[in-house]
Amino acid sequence: xxxxxxxxxxxxxxxxxxxxxxxxxxxxxxxxxxxxxxxxxxxxxxxxxxxxxxxxxxxxxxxxxxxxxxxxxxxxxxxxxxxxxxxxxxxxxxxxxxxxxxxxxxxxxxxxxxxxxxxxxxxxxxxxxxxxxxxxxx
Amino acid sequence: xxxxxxxxxxxxxxxxxxxxxxxxxxxxxxxxxxxxxxxxxxxxxxxxxxxxxxxxxxxxxxxxxxxxxxxxxxxxxxxxxxxxxxxxxxxxxxxxxxxxxxxxxxxxxxxxxxxxxxxxxxxxxxxxxxxxxxxxxxxxxxxxxxxxxxxxxxxxxxxxxxxxxxxxxxxxxxxxxxxxxxxxxxxxxxxxxxxxxxxxxxxxxxxxxxxxxxxxxxxxxxxxxxxxxxxxxxxxxxxxxxxxxxxxxxxxxxxxxxxxxxxxxxxxxxxxxxxxxxxxxxxxxxxxxxxxxxxxxxxxxxxxxxxxxxxxxxxxxxxxxxxxxxxxxxxxxxxxxxxxxxxxxxxxxxxxxxxxxxxxxxxxxxxxxxxxxxxxxxxxxxxxxxxxxxxxxxxxxxxxxxxxxxxxxxxxxxxxxxxxxxxxxxxxxxxxxxx
Numbered sequence: 208x209x210x211x212x213x214x215x216x217x218x219x220x221x222x223x224x225x226x227x228x229x230x231x232x233x234x235x236x237x238x239x240x241x242x243x244x245x246x247x248x249x250x251x252x253x254x255x256x257x258x259x260x261x262x263x264x265x266x267x268x269x270x271x272x273x274x275x276x277x278x279x280x281x282x283x284x285x286x287x288x289x290x291x292x293x294x295x296x297x298x299x300x301x302x303x304x305x306x307x308x309x310x311x312x313x314x315x316x317x318x319x320x321x322x323x324x325x326x327x328x329x330x331x332x333x334x335x336x337x338x339x340x341x342x343x344x345x
Numbered sequence: 346x347x348x349x350x351x352x353x354x355x356x357x358x359x360x361x362x363x364x365x366x367x368x369x370x371x372x373x374x375x376x377x378x379x380x381x382x383x384x385x386x387x388x389x390x391x392x393x394x395x396x397x398x399x400x401x402x403x404x405x406x407x408x409x410x411x412x413x414x415x416x417x418x419x420x421x422x423x424x425x426x427x428x429x430x431x432x433x434x435x436x437x438x439x440x441x442x443x444x445x446x447x448x449x450x451x452x453x454x455x456x457x458x459x460x461x462x463x464x465x466x467x468x469x470x471x472x473x474x475x476x477x478x479x480x481x482x483x484x485x486x487x488x489x490x491x492x493x494x495x496x497x498x499x500x501x502x503x504x505x506x507x508x509x510x511x512x513x514x515x516x517x518x519x520x521x522x523x524x525x526x527x528x529x530x531x532x533x534x535x536x537x538x539x540x541x542x543x544x545x546x547x548x549x550x551x552x553x554x555x556x557x558x559x560x561x562x563x564x565x566x567x568x569x570x571x572x573x574x575x576x577x578x579x580x581x582x583x584x585x586x587x588x589x590x591x592x593x594x595x596x597x598x599x600x601x602x603x604x605x606x607x608x609x610x611x612x613x614x615x616x617x618x619x620x621x622x623x624x625x626x627x628x629x630x631x632x633x634x635x636x637x638x639x640x641x642x643x644x645x646x647x648x649x650x651x652x653x654x655x656x657x658x659x660x661x662x663x664x665x666x667x668x669x670x671x672x673x674x675x676x677x678x679x680x681x682x683x684x685x686x687x688x689x690x691x692x693x694x695x696x697x698x699x700x701x702x703x704x705x706x707x708x709x710x711x712x713x714x715x716x717x718x719x720x721x722x723x724x725x726x727x728x729x730x731x732x733x734x735x736x737x738x739x740x741x742x743x744x745x746x747x748x749x750x751x752x753x754x755x756x757x758x759x760x761x762x763x764x765x766x767x768x769x770x771x772x773x774x775x776x777x778x779x780x
Contacts, residue, residue, distance in 0.1 A: 246510060255453040255508045258422050285568040289692060290642060293478040296779070299380055301463045301471045302426050302444035303506075305416045306378055 230275040231334065232342040233317065235326045237263070244345045248283045251327055253294070254304040259325060267307040268319050268328035275313075275331040381413040382779035384476050392769040394750070395758045397491060397535075398435035404772070408491070409433045412443070412474060424448040430474065430498075434491065435757075437535055443474075444499055458504040464497050465504075465520045465560040466575045467636040467651050473498075480647075480690035480700040480731045482741040482775035486752040487706035487723050488653060488684045492536040493755060497577075500524040500556050515565040522559070526552035526579065532586075538757030544598040545625040545664075546586045553581035562638075569642040576635050583628040588666060590614075590621040605670070620666045627678050630660035645692040655682040682708045686725075698731040700743075706751050719767025720760055723749035738778050745771040 232248065239261045250256035257265050270276035272288065280291045298304035310316040313334035320326040321338035330336065386408040390400040398407030409432065416426030427445040432438070446460035463471040472478060473489050483491075502524015509517045529537060532548030541547045558577035565572065591602050591614055602614040602621075614620045636653040660678035667674045688702030707722040729743035749767045750760055 250453045250508070253508075255450075257418070257424075257450045264418060264420055264422050286642070287645070289695075296478050297472050297475060299378075299416065300382075300412060300414060300428065300475050302414075302416075302428060302446055302458070303448070305418050305424060305426075306380065 229278045229332055230329050231332055231336060232279075232329050232344065233320050233327070233336055233339040234342050235320055235324050236338060236340050237324050238327075238340050238342070241340060241342060242345050243342045245283065248344065252280070252284050252291075254298055263325035266323045266326040268310050268316055268326060269307045270313075270316060270329070271309050271311055273331070275329060279329045377415055377417050379413070379415045380780060381411065382475070382477060382777055383409075383411045384775060384777040385409050386482065386773060386775045388774075389772045390769055392765075393761045393763075394747075394753070394769040396486075396752060396771055397756050397758070400771070404774070407435055410474065414443075422449060424450075434535060437533060439534075441498070452507070454507040454509045456506050458506065459502075461499050461501050462504050462522065462524075464500050464556070464558075464577070465522070466497065466558070466577050466634060467560075467653065468573065468638045468640055468649055470497060470575075476741075476775065476777040477737075477739060477779040480692070480698040480741075481688070481702070481727070481729050482731075482743045482773045483727070483745075485684075485686040485688075485702060485704035485727075486725055486745070486747075488651065488686050488704055490752060490755045492534075492539060492757065495529060495534055495536045496526065496550070496552075496579075500526055502555065511563075513566060515563060515567075518562045518564065518571075520560045523555065523557040525555040528552070535757035536755060539753070539755040540584070541586065542598070543589055543594045543596070544601075545627075546589050546593065547584045548587070549583075549585040551583045551585070552579050553583065555579070558634075571638075571640050573638040574636070575638065576633070578634075579632040581628075582630045582632055583626060584630075585624070585626045587622050588620055588625050588664065608670075619669055623666050625662075625664045625666075627660050627662050630678065631658045632656070633658065646689065647691075648687075648689045650685070650687040652685040653683070655684070656680075680708065682706065690729075696733050698729075698733075700729045700731075702727050706749075708751055708754075719749045719764045720754075721749075721751065723747065723751040737780055738776070741773075741775045741777075743773045743775075745773070747771060 232243065239259065247256060251265055251267055259265060277288050280286055280288050284291060286294065295304065295306055299306050308319060310319055310328065313330040316328045316330050317334070317336060317339055320328045385406060387404050387406045388397065388400045389404040390396050391402060393401060395401040398405050400407055411431050412428060414426060414428035416424060418424040425447050428443040429440065430443040431440045442461055444461050444463050446458045446462050448456065448458045450456035465471050469484055469489060473484055473494060476482065500522065502522060504520055504522040506520045511517055529550040531537070532546070537547050537550065556577060556579050558575070560573065560575040562571050562573035564570070591599065594602050605614045605620060606612065609617065633656045634653065636651055638651045640647065640649040657680040661675050662678045663675045665674050684706045686702055686704035688700065690698060690700035692698045704725040724747070726746040727743055729741060731739055731741040733739050747769045750764065753760055
C-alpha cells in the first residue's frame with residue numbers, strides 16, 4: 208500500500224512538472240534578472256512592454272508554430288496561435304508595433320536570443336539553452 | 346479620378362504583386378521591416394441597384410487595394426513607421442498616406458504617437474482595410490461604410506495610449522487623440538458624390554477644428570471579453586458645393602427649378618447664372634460619433650456587437666440663390682443616425698472559417714413618419730465562408746440579403762427610381778495576399 212501511494216504521488220509530481228515544463232522562457236545573457244512576472248511576459252508578447260527595466264529595448268522572438276508556441280501564447284495571452292498572429296498583423300498595419308521575429312525552430316530561437324541584447328523568446332522544454340538565460344515566472 | 350496618381354498607383358500595385366508572390370514573409374532590410382497586402386474584390390448586385398461600382402446584374406471587379414508599410418524600432422525604444430494605401434473603387438482611384446508616425450512608449454501604461462495616425466473608433470475602424478485578420482470580406486456596409494474612410498481612416502496629430510492593469514478588475518486599454526483632418530477637395534470622390542443631393546453638388550469638405558476623441562476598452566477578468574466606448578468629435582465642419590442643373594435634379598428639387606423657369610423665363614434655372622452652378626453650403630456642423638462595443642473571443646469563436654449614434658448638430662444650410670425667390674437664404678441643419686450590428690464567426694479548422702452578421706441602420710431615429718421609407722434605413726443579413734489557400738492567401742465568398750438603401754447614400758451610387766420594398770442582394774468574392 209505504501210509503495211502504491213509513493214508511486215502514485217511520484218506520478219502526480221511528474222505530471223505537474225511535465226505540464227509546467229512544456230516550454231522554457233529565455234532571454235539574452237545580459238538580461239538583468241532571471242525571473243519575470245506573468246504580467247510582464249504578457250505585455251512583452253503583446254507589444255505593450257518595449258523596454259526592460261534596465262532600459263534595453265525588448266526584441267521579441269516567437270516560434271513559427273508547434274506545441275511550445277501554442278502553450279506559451281495560450282498561457283500568457285489567453286489567445287490561440289491564429290488569434291495571436293492576427294493580433295500582431297493588426298498592430299503592424301495600424302501603426303502600433305513592429306512584427307516580432309519569427310524563428311523556425313528551437314535552435315534558431317536560441318541563436319537569435321543569444322546574439323541580440325534585450326532579446327526574449329521561448330523554446331520547447333528540454334531544448335538546449337547554451338548562451339542564453341533561462342527565465343522563471345514569478 | 347486622379348489621373349496624375351495613376352502611374353504611382355500602378356507602380357505600387359506592381360511592386361506589391363511581386364513582393365506578395367515571392368514570399369509569404371515580411372521583408373527585412375537592415376532592420377527595416379516591410380509588410381503589405383493586396384486584395385481584389387468582385388461584386389454583383391440586383392434589382393436595379395449598383396453598389397460601389399457598376400455591379401447591377403454583373404460580377405464586376407469593383408475594388409482593388411494594396412497596402413505597403415515599413416517600420417523600425419531604434420535602440421532607444423523610439424519606433425517610426427509609415428504606410429501607403431492605394432485603391433481603385435469603381436471608377437475612382439487614389440493613393441493615400443495611411444499613417445506616418447513616431448511612437449515612444451514610456452511604459453505599458455503610457456505612450457505617445459505623433460504624426461499621421463490611424464483613427465481609433467469602435468472595434469474595427471482602424472483595421473477596416475485588414476482583410477487577412479477577419480473571416481468577413483466586408484464589415485457591415487452601413488456601420489463601417491467603405492467610402493467613409495476618406496474622412497475617418499486617419500488624422501494628423503497626437504495620440505496618447507496605454508494599457509493599465511486594474512488588478513482583479515482586469516485591465517484598461519485607452520487611446521486619446523486630437524489633431525487636424527485633411528480637406529476633401531475632389532468632387533469625384535465617392536463619399537462627396539454620395540452625400541450630395543440632387544440639388545446640392547458638394548465638392549469640398551473642410552474640418553475647421555480638426556478631430557478629437559477617445560477609444561477606451563475594458564478587459565474584464567473574463568478571458569477573451571472586451572467592452573468599449575469610443576467617441577469622436579469633428580467641430581465646425583463645412584460642406585461646400587454648387588446648385589445642380591435640371592439634368593441632376595429630381596422630385597421636389599426639379600419642381601422648384603420648374604417654378605423658377607415659370608417665374609423668370611424658360612432656362613432661368615440652368616442658364617441665368619443665378620441658380621445652377623452658384624454656391625451652396627452646409628456649415629458649422631458639429632459631427633459626433635459615439636459607439637459602444639463588445640467582443641468575446643473563445644476558442645475558435647469571435648462574437649461581436651456594436652451600437653453607434655451619429656449626430657450632426659448646429660449646422661446652417663446656405664443657398665444665396667433663394668434670395669431671388671424672396672425666400673430666406675439660410676436654414677438650420679441637423680441629422681441623427683443610428684446603427685447597430687451583431688456578428689459571429691467560427692474558424693472550423695486551419696483552412697475554413699464561417700461567419701454571419703446582421704446589421705441595421707436608420708437615418709431618422711425619431712421620425713416615425715419617414716422610417717418606413719427604404720431610402721432611410723437598411724437591414725443586412727450576411728453569411729460568409731473563408732478559405733485559407735495558404736498561410737498568406739485567403740479567399741472569401743459572402744452574400745448580403747439587403748433591405749433598404751442607406752449604404753448608397755455614402756457610396757455615390759444612384760438610388761433606385763422606384764424604391765419598392767427596398768430588397769436587393771449583393772454577392773461579394775474577395776481574395777487577399779498578405780506578407
